[in-house]
Amino acid sequence: MASSSSSTIIPVFLLITLVISSLMVASAGNFYKDVDITWGDGRAKILNNGKLLTLSLDKTSGSGFQSKNEYLFGKIDMQLKLVPGNSAGTVTAYYLSSQGPTHDEIDFEFLGNLSGDPYILHTNVFSQGKGNREQQFYLWFDPTADFHTYSILWNPQRIIFSVDGTPIREFKNLESKGVPYPKSQPMRIYSSLWNADDWATRGGLVKTDWNKAPFTASYRNFNADACAVLNGKSRCGSKSWFSQELDSTGQARMKWVQKNYMIYNYCTDKKRFPHGLPTECTATVSS
Numbered sequence: 001m002a003s004s005s006s007s008t009i010i011p012v013f014l015l016i017t018l019v020i021s022s023l024m025v026a027s028a029g030n031f032y033k034d035v036d037i038t039w040g041d042g043r044a045k046i047l048n049n050g051k052l053l054t055l056s057l058d059k060t061s062g063s064g065f066q067s068k069n070e071y072l073f074g075k076i077d078m079q080l081k082l083v084p085g086n087s088a089g090t091v092t093a094y095y096l097s098s099q100g101p102t103h104d105e106i107d108f109e110f111l112g113n114l115s116g117d118p119y120i121l122h123t124n125v126f127s128q129g130k131g132n133r134e135q136q137f138y139l140w141f142d143p144t145a146d147f148h149t150y151s152i153l154w155n156p157q158r159i160i161f162s163v164d165g166t167p168i169r170e171f172k173n174l175e176s177k178g179v180p181y182p183k184s185q186p187m188r189i190y191s192s193l194w195n196a197d198d199w200a201t202r203g204g205l206v207k208t209d210w211n212k213a214p215f216t217a218s219y220r221n222f223n224a225d226a227c228a229v230l231n232g233k234s235r236c237g238s239k240s241w242f243s244q245e246l247d248s249t250g251q252a253r254m255k256w257v258q259k260n261y262m263i264y265n266y267c268t269d270k271k272r273f274p275h276g277l278p279t280e281c282t283a284t285v286s287s
């Protein structure tokens with residue numbers, strides 16, 4: 001008897017799980033519901049019933065969007081397919097930011113390149129208005145051939161940048177060592193495609209080829225499992241990410257990326273910081 005009752009319990013449990021997960025998928029990623037197009041005079045478009053968003057750039061203007069919600073901690077995923085072909089001079093920015101002179105910011109920026117030459121993934125973290133924490137990477141795939149997932153995990157202890165689930169960078173909460181950490185200013189998601197040929201590609205040497213315009217980047221499958229802040233009240237989802245940290249596999253994968261694909265790290269740039277590297281570069285977290 002006991003075995004027959006448990007065999008009916010399992011399918012019901014599975015059914016409930018399936019219904020819940022399909023609801024979650026259905027609620028994830030409708031750009032009409034989740035974002036506002038903020039600039040570009042028609043160059044940013046929401047397509048396929050809200051499942052796809054495209055930004056474009058031509059000689060007159062770029063374009064951009066921002067999330068309707070502000071978030072205070074969460075795990076935020078977006079799939080991007082970057083400008084293909086000759087994208088030199090273009091920058092696709094995808095970041096979280098609060099407002100004001102002491103704002104916090106968590107940045108992904110993709111610096112375009114000539115056909116066949118690698119994009120640079122540029123990252124930065126601002127806390128209390130101070131950035132200067134750049135790390136840059138090449139990617140281990142062609143980011144223009146297909147969509148790839150770029151994620152930010154932001155909880156009270158750490159910020160983890162990931163690409164297709166592989167962690168590439170971690171910024172730890174080192175407030176105990178006097179390093180400000182983003183933890184009280186809600187942030188919105190922003191993204192834009194713009195011309196930065198004065199600095200982006202090989203330090204500004206390669207200019208945007210406007211004969212190739214318009215340039216287009218695409219977005220899909222936005223998912224924010226995050227605490228959305230509305231009128232000072234915070235509404236969270238699962239909070240499964242709230243105390244998430246890198247396990248040993250994650251740490252090993254991050255090491256692999258940093259060893260093989262990192263091309264700039266402010267934490268090793270002693271010329272730039274002649275009076276000593278920033279505290280977070282040398283401090284360890286006391287437990």
Ligand SMILES: *[C@@H]1O[C@H](CO)[C@@H](O)[C@H](O)[C@H]1NC(C)=O
Pocket residue numbers: 111112113114117118119120200201202203
């Ligand atoms: C563009 O390609 C050149 C040559 O491979 C490389 O040095 C550079 O880092 C690449 N990326 C950018 C954004 O300049």
